[in-house]
Amino acid sequence: MNRVNGDAVLGAAIVVASVLAVLVWVPRDTGSAIVEVVRGSMRIGDALAPTIGFSLLGIAGLILMIEARATGSTLRLDRFDLVFIAGVGGIFLCAMLLMRWSGPLAAALFSDESYRNLRGTLPWKYVGFIIGGGFMIGTLISLVDRRLTARVYLLGFVVALCLALVYDLPFGSLLLPPNGDV
Amino acid sequence: MDYVLLGIQSVFSNTAMFSVFGVGIPSCLVTLFLGLLTGIAVGATPGLAGPTAMAVSLPILISVFGVRPDALLPVFGFLIGVMKGATVGGAVPAILFNVPGTPDAIMTTLDGHPMAKRGMPRRALRIAHFSSVTGDTASDIVLFVCAPFLAIMVERFLDLPEKTALIILSLTFISSVMGSSVGKGLIAVALGVLAATVATGQTFHPRLTLGIDGLQNGFPMVSAVLGALILGEIFVTLNDIWRGERQASTVQSSHGDVADGLQKGDLRRIMPHIARSSVIGTLIGALPGVGSTLAATLGYTVGRGIHKRRKRPEDPDFGEGAPEGIAATEAANSAVSGANLIPVLSLGIPGNAAAVFLILAADSIGGFNPGPAVFNFTRPQINPELVVAFGIFTLMALGNLLNWTIGGAFMRAMSVMSRIPIRLLLPIVLMVTLTAIYIQDTRMAALWITFGFGILGFFFRRLDIPVLPFVIAFILAGTLENTARQAFSATGGDPFFLFRSATSVIFLLMAVAIIVFLGRRKGHGAAATHPN
Numbered sequence: 001m002n003r004v005n006g007d008a009v010l011g012a013a014i015v016v017a018s019v020l021a022v023l024v025w026v027p028r029d030t031g032s033a034i035v036e037v038v039r040g041s042m043r044i045g046d047a048l049a050p051t052i053g054f055s056l057l058g059i060a061g062l063i064l065m066i067e068a069r070a071t072g073s074t075l076r077l078d079r080f081d082l083v084f085i086a087g088v089g090g091i092f093l094c095a096m097l098l099m100r101w102s103g104p105l106a107a108a109l110f111s112d113e114s115y116r117n118l119r120g121t122l123p124w125k126y127v128g129f130i131i132g133g134g135f136m137i138g139t140l141i142s143l144v145d146r147r148l149t150a151r152v153y154l155l156g157f158v159v160a161l162c163l164a165l166v167y168d169l170p171f172g173s174l175l176l177p178p179n180g181d182v
Numbered sequence: 183m184d185y186v187l188l189g190i191q192s193v194f195s196n197t198a199m200f201s202v203f204g205v206g207i208p209s210c211l212v213t214l215f216l217g218l219l220t221g222i223a224v225g226a227t228p229g230l231a232g233p234t235a236m237a238v239s240l241p242i243l244i245s246v247f248g249v250r251p252d253a254l255l256p257v258f259g260f261l262i263g264v265m266k267g268a269t270v271g272g273a274v275p276a277i278l279f280n281v282p283g284t285p286d287a288i289m290t291t292l293d294g295h296p297m298a299k300r301g302m303p304r305r306a307l308r309i310a311h312f313s314s315v316t317g318d319t320a321s322d323i324v325l326f327v328c329a330p331f332l333a334i335m336v337e338r339f340l341d342l343p344e345k346t347a348l349i350i351l352s353l354t355f356i357s358s359v360m361g362s363s364v365g366k367g368l369i370a371v372a373l374g375v376l377a378a379t380v381a382t383g384q385t386f387h388p389r390l391t392l393g394i395d396g397l398q399n400g401f402p403m404v405s406a407v408l409g410a411l412i413l414g415e416i417f418v419t420l421n422d423i424w425r426g427e428r429q430a431s432t433v434q435s436s437h438g439d440v441a442d443g444l445q446k447g448d449l450r451r452i453m454p455h456i457a458r459s460s461v462i463g464t465l466i467g468a469l470p471g472v473g474s475t476l477a478a479t480l481g482y483t484v485g486r487g488i489h490k491r492r493k494r495p496e497d498p499d500f501g502e503g504a505p506e507g508i509a510a511t512e513a514a515n516s517a518v519s520g521a522n523l524i525p526v527l528s529l530g531i532p533g534n535a536a537a538v539f540l541i542l543a544a545d546s547i548g549g550f551n552p553g554p555a556v557f558n559f560t561r562p563q564i565n566p567e568l569v570v571a572f573g574i575f576t577l578m579a580l581g582n583l584l585n586w587t588i589g590g591a592f593m594r595a596m597s598v599m600s601r602i603p604i605r606l607l608l609p610i611v612l613m614v615t616l617t618a619i620y621i622q623d624t625r626m627a628a629l630w631i632t633f634g635f636g637i638l639g640f641f642f643r644r645l646d647i648p649v650l651p652f653v654i655a656f657i658l659a660g661t662l663e664n665t666a667r668q669a670f671s672a673t674g675g676d677p678f679f680l681f682r683s684a685t686s687v688i689f690l691l692m693a694v695a696i697i698v699f700l701g702r703r704k705g706h707g708a709a710a711t712h713p714n
Contacts, residue, residue: 007363007365011365029387029391030383030389031384031387032383035677041671041675042671042674043667043670043675044667044670045385046384046387047389048663048666049383049659050376050379050389052375053376054376056368056371056372057372057376060365060366060367060368060369060371061369062365063365063368063697064363064365067364067365067701071363075644077645080425081640081644084420085421085641088417089633092633096630099626133617136609137609137610141605141606141609144423144424145605146424152606156609159610159613167245167617167621170246174245174621175624176617176620176621177617177620178626179624180620180625181624181626
């Protein structure tokens with residue numbers, strides 16, 4: 001993307017999105033109008049704040065377009081950023097899935113009880129947290145290092161275990177992820 | 183005066199955490215001490231900063247102390263300790279390794295590192311510590327005097343329409359002074375307001391949720407703030423390392439083991455620079471949204487001009503290891519921290535990330551709503567919020583005392599933190615932050631929302647949109663809407679309620695003037711930097 005036009009394109013996109021939001025989204029997705037009459041008295045409705053918000057966004061987009069003409073673009077976004085953040089998103093998705101389902105899967109394989117009944121007991125309550133958390137730490141470090149090593153995964157699992165102990169041992173009432181959801 | 187004494191008493195009569203020789207040590211003193219040590223450690227760690235430590239520690243503190251009103255001071259004690267420690271700790275890697283521990287320590291590298299390379303790292307660290315704590319203390323004194331006075335003036339002279347206009351003026355100011363462009367600052371504010379409106383409102387229909395069940399309760403403040411501020415920064419830093427634009431590990435120390443320290447006449451030489459930079463830092467800090475980096479730059483620039491005219495021929499210039507350069511920078515950036523709390527305590531408007539976390543703590547625990555109503559000197563009934571406010575002032579004074587006495591020694595010991603590789607540290611901080619959020623909001627959805635705001639924070643940084651105006655707008659949007667609703671109802675549904683009083687009209691005109699004036703200035707500045 002041309003550096004000079006980057007901010008202008010961003011500004012224009014914001015203006016278009018704001019106009020669409022004010023005309024289409026806000027009226028359809030709010031429970032009352034900009035102003036409403038309740039028992040004979042005028043009140044500010046739920047649509048006012050979003051309308052002002054999107055209007056301000058549109059004005060900001062216009063100002064950005066004007067500024068871009070004078071100053072050029074200060075955007076630093078390129079395809080490498082998108083590739084990286086997509087990678088981070090993929091790692092986070094896998095980590096959350098591991099965190100959520102490792103415990104129930106382990107319980108189904110190695111216990112007669114359901115995970116819901118076991119989630120307050122050792123070692124079950126740590127399984128998802130350590131596997132999902134260790135995976136996230138290890139894979140993120142590997143992404144940055146651009147190579148996979150067992151050491152960083154070991155570091156991740158140890159850190160996750162330490163974290164579980166730090167939170168769980170002194171504060172018995174706290175729930176580690178994912179035990180509040182299952 | 184009674185309230186001042188009650189505030190001091192509330193700190194020292196707080197629940198004892200343990201006892202030494204039969205004397206109970208109040209929990210808020212313990213947390214203040216631990217917070218200070220934590221703050222110095224994170225400040226000394228490149229890639230980490232005070233807000234990260236605050237974000238990670240807040241849920242733990244709430245778990246330890248609960249959500250009772252008597253938990254406020256211990257929690258605030260830790261956060262204030264972190265705030266004070268981080269301002270001091272940032273100078274350590276800047277001086278020893280030429281790597282600023284915090285963004286506002288960039289200018290410290292200019293003279294601190296050359297002095298360390300000349301074999302005087304301890305002298306540089308001592309000057310930085312002395313200047314930093316002096317600036318911080320001076321700024322706190324201004325806070326103690328100005329915040330109650332300003333709050334009383336606001337309560338006495340401003341009604342609901344004027345308060346609405348004041349919040350609009352504050353948001354406009356923050357959006358205009360932060361970042362490279364007024365347009366991008368306003369985008370951040372608008373998106374913050376819009377994010378805060380999701381699923382809130384007064385009707386049964388949760389607005390702007392697109393029918394998504396997960397959004398029926400809106401965005402939790404903790405997830406939004408930590409996601410945008412902390413996760414966004416983590417992603418950007420990891421991305422920079424991945425792209426090879428940032429060193430993955432820290433540089434090695436270039437100083438030897440030369441024993442050194444403050445020299446005779448050092449304090450006399452640096453005191454005028456400390457005094458001047460303290461005034462600059464305090465003035466800048468009192469304005470919401472204006473960061474300590476600007477204060478450090480301004481303090482350094484002004485100091486350099488004066489030093490050039492007055493220095494002796496044998497004295498080093500700024501940039502060559504001048505003690506005056508370290509003092510001018512450190513006093514200015516530290517003087518911001520106390521004054522930054524003036525708008526949050528007197529107006530309820532957070533001006534920096536530390537103030538955001540104080541508001542988050544107050545919001546999570548309850549019983550203290552920062553704003554002008556806090557400084558309501560009621561008699562004979564005691565206003566508990568005012569007692570907490572004076573308790574905060576007491577904690578800040580004690581924090582300075584600790585910083586004066588043990589801060590220097592701990593700061594010099596923390597050079598080891600600069601050697602921790604960021605590439606290993608940041609994924610761990612990410613994990614700790616996510617865990618801390620889940621403990622407060624036990625839903626996997628909260629983690630996804632946090633991650634979503636982290637992605638938003640990443641794109642903000644890459645698109646050069648400032649993040650802090652987004653966070654401040656997110657926090658203030660609810661107050662702004664409620665104040666506007668009340669003002670509208672109180673004026674009998676007058677659509678022009680914002681234009682009926684001279685004060686609110688002046689506030690709104692100032693808001694427009696700030697956009698026009700700063701927009702033109704930034705436009706000219708950027709045009710000079712990026713000629714087409």
